[in-house]
Amino acid sequence: MLVHSRRARRAVHAAFLALFLPVFALPFLVVLAASLATRWSGVLPAGATLEHYRAATDADALDALTTSLLTALAASAAALVTGTWAALAAKGSRARRVIDLLFMLPVAVPSVVIGLSLLVAFSKPPLLLNGTPTIVVLAHAVLVTSFAHQAVSAALDRLDPAYEQAAASLGASPLRVLLRVRLPLLLPSLSAAAGLCFALSMGELSATIMLYPPDWAPLPVKIFAATDRGALFSGAALAVVLMATTFLALLAVSRIRTRAVHR
Amino acid sequence: MNTGIRFDGVSVAYGGNIVLDALDLTVEPGEVMALLGPSGSGKTTALRAVAGFVQPVAGRVFIGDRDVTDLPPHRRGVGMVVQQYALFPHMRVDANVAFGLKARGVHGAHGARKAPRDEIAARVTEALEMTGMSAYARRYPRELSGGQQQRVAIARALAVRPGVLLLDEPLSALDAQLRSGMLAELARLHRDLPDVSMLYVTHDQIEALTLADRIALMDRARLQDCGTPQDLYRRPRTEFTASFVGNANLLPVTVTGDGVRLAGAVLDVPAAGAAAPGDPATLCVRPHAIGLGEGPNALRGTVTEVQWRGATHRLCVDVAGHRVTADVRELHETSSLGTEVTLHFAARDAVVLPATAAPVGPGGGAAHG
Numbered sequence: 001m002l003v004h005s006r007r008a009r010r011a012v013h014a015a016f017l018a019l020f021l022p023v024f025a026l027p028f029l030v031v032l033a034a035s036l037a038t039r040w041s042g043v044l045p046a047g048a049t050l051e052h053y054r055a056a057t058d059a060d061a062l063d064a065l066t067t068s069l070l071t072a073l074a075a076s077a078a079a080l081v082t083g084t085w086a087a088l089a090a091k092g093s094r095a096r097r098v099i100d101l102l103f104m105l106p107v108a109v110p111s112v113v114i115g116l117s118l119l120v121a122f123s124k125p126p127l128l129l130n131g132t133p134t135i136v137v138l139a140h141a142v143l144v145t146s147f148a149h150q151a152v153s154a155a156l157d158r159l160d161p162a163y164e165q166a167a168a169s170l171g172a173s174p175l176r177v178l179l180r181v182r183l184p185l186l187l188p189s190l191s192a193a194a195g196l197c198f199a200l201s202m203g204e205l206s207a208t209i210m211l212y213p214p215d216w217a218p219l220p221v222k223i224f225a226a227t228d229r230g231a232l233f234s235g236a237a238l239a240v241v242l243m244a245t246t247f248l249a250l251l252a253v254s255r256i257r258t259r260a261v262h263r
Numbered sequence: 264m265n266t267g268i269r270f271d272g273v274s275v276a277y278g279g280n281i282v283l284d285a286l287d288l289t290v291e292p293g294e295v296m297a298l299l300g301p302s303g304s305g306k307t308t309a310l311r312a313v314a315g316f317v318q319p320v321a322g323r324v325f326i327g328d329r330d331v332t333d334l335p336p337h338r339r340g341v342g343m344v345v346q347q348y349a350l351f352p353h354m355r356v357d358a359n360v361a362f363g364l365k366a367r368g369v370h371g372a373h374g375a376r377k378a379p380r381d382e383i384a385a386r387v388t389e390a391l392e393m394t395g396m397s398a399y400a401r402r403y404p405r406e407l408s409g410g411q412q413q414r415v416a417i418a419r420a421l422a423v424r425p426g427v428l429l430l431d432e433p434l435s436a437l438d439a440q441l442r443s444g445m446l447a448e449l450a451r452l453h454r455d456l457p458d459v460s461m462l463y464v465t466h467d468q469i470e471a472l473t474l475a476d477r478i479a480l481m482d483r484a485r486l487q488d489c490g491t492p493q494d495l496y497r498r499p500r501t502e503f504t505a506s507f508v509g510n511a512n513l514l515p516v517t518v519t520g521d522g523v524r525l526a527g528a529v530l531d532v533p534a535a536g537a538a539a540p541g542d543p544a545t546l547c548v549r550p551h552a553i554g555l556g557e558g559p560n561a562l563r564g565t566v567t568e569v570q571w572r573g574a575t576h577r578l579c580v581d582v583a584g585h586r587v588t589a590d591v592r593e594l595h596e597t598s599s600l601g602t603e604v605t606l607h608f609a610a611r612d613a614v615v616l617p618a619t620a621a622p623v624g625p626g627g628g629a630a631h632g
Contacts, residue, residue: 162349168336169314169343170363170423177337180362184353
């Protein structure tokens with residue numbers, strides 16, 4: 001332990017909370033408070049109501065939530081497959097640095113640029129994706145793949161080659177080694193990467209807003225629209241729904257991970 | 264099953280750095296060959312060349328009559344046990360042991376037929392029984408101790424009934440007591456499986472002496488010596504062999520007509536073949552072959568160090584500037600430092616070696632451990 005005396009430790013904790021609360025926790029609390037209010041002119045909100053939640057769970061909003069979930073699922077799945085595949089292929093390859101760099105690009109480039117580039121690239125036949133849900137999923141996948149790639153790459157580097165060598169010496173073909181030994185050993189990292197991709201996709205707005213067709217508007221777009229027209233409190237309720245759903249999904253994923261680790 | 268291993272001029276290089284230099288070595292079917300040497304001597308590289316994890320830049324590797332040099336590891340049909348066990352942590356013990364059976368059954372690697380489920384179960388049981396691990400079949404590797412994990416790793420390698428078993432420092436991760444138990448266990452396994460050739464990489468001379476039919480001594484990427492443990496121990500041919508296999512006092516001597524001369528004392532040790540009269544040579548005597556008191560081949564010197572080792576006392580004696588180590592029966596009156604003592608040894612316990620280009624300094628190379 002870095003700090004020994006009890007008083008000093010308390011002081012450190014207090015300092016941590018003083019920094020942590022405003023930066024991380026307050027935004028959540030503010031959104032939560034706003035979602036339950038009708039007015040907020042003083043220090044605290046006033047006029048408690050559940051009205052916004054009724055609106056936030058109507059057919060339209062649930063539609064948007066479903067859209068978000070489906071998009072996030074499809075995008076994370078695509079990102080996970082691509083990222084893992086690339087990480088496996090790049091391992092031990094001379095092109096490793098180039099591949100790592102390529103997968104870093106979507107993070108380095110503003111997501112608005114990704115949105116724009118997809119819009120330009122897929123607005124003409126033969127690949128006319130503009131106006132379809134596919135282009136939204138594609139944008140999300142491009143944006144989150146680098147995180148999947150990075151997580152799996154790092155895990156692969158830590159994986160002791162003795163396991164795959166033992167498997168190979170026992171007569172397992174490279175495919176069997178991959179399916180029975182390497183991927184199962186990577187499972188904790190894979191599910192962590194999946195959770196990260198899913199959460200990022202659930203919250204994506206800037207590329208989505210350039211690309212989404214009217215029948216495929218994810219929840220962040222609805223939140224943005226609500227706040228844009230001044231309905232801050234209903235926007236806040238939608239935001240709480242989004243946060244809660246994402247949190248529950250991440251919780252489910254983390255259970256897979258703990259199981260994998262404890263096995 | 265008549266499967267030996269043959270290295271035919273095998274060289275391995277990493278980025279221009281030669282780590283194994285033109286190794287010629289044959290492991291006979293059913294033989295236990297220890298590859299003994301200090302770290303960086305190329306012994307593990309040689310083993311990995313058999314397993315297929317390094318590609319030689321020159322030479323061929325044969326398993327039995329098969330040239331396996333260009334075969335991928337999973338087609339070579341060897342069993343392998345490594346220092347860190349490498350048990351699959353996500354599988355129970357029985358699944359670990361069954362892994363190779365399933366892999367070979369499905370892919371029909373050489374000589375293996377498709378092993379049906381019952382047969383797999385039977386062979387898993389058999390392999391676990393052989394290593395005394397039957398009771399742990401449903402455990403996960405992390406629930407086992409190091410020694411138990413190594414037993415499972417051995418069972419896993421043996422379950423596929425390989426003609427060749429490669430062991431890469433299998434006992435190095437175990438503590439001393441467990442190690443000697445496992446050593447006896449491995450010797451018993453070899454008696455039970457007389458057809459399996461074993462290539463056993465170790466830096467521990469005791470393991471090599473205990474287990475091996477022959478020892479291949481490696482140093483600086485090259486094979487230095489090869490012979491039965493008794494040969495290498497009793498009749499070493501080089502100073503490196505004498506110092507690495509067992510410990511030895513290596514003393515610079517001059518060859519005379521009928522013996523050797525060490526700092527004025529004439530010793531009656533046959534030096535025929537090692538060097539011509541008048542030439543320098545190296546006298547090799549094991550510490551335990553040296554007795555305290557008057558006798559043939561007497562050496563006089565002063566005690567510089569006394570270590571009590573229970574059943575023996577180790578004396579370090581300065582003989583005309585050369586450090587001589589002697590392990591003598593427990594002394595009732597310990598010689599104190601600085602005392603003049605006389606040591607002696609029997610001629611048959613000594614060997615005269617040709618002097619190497621780099622002379623061994625006083626007490627050099629010799630006895631520790």
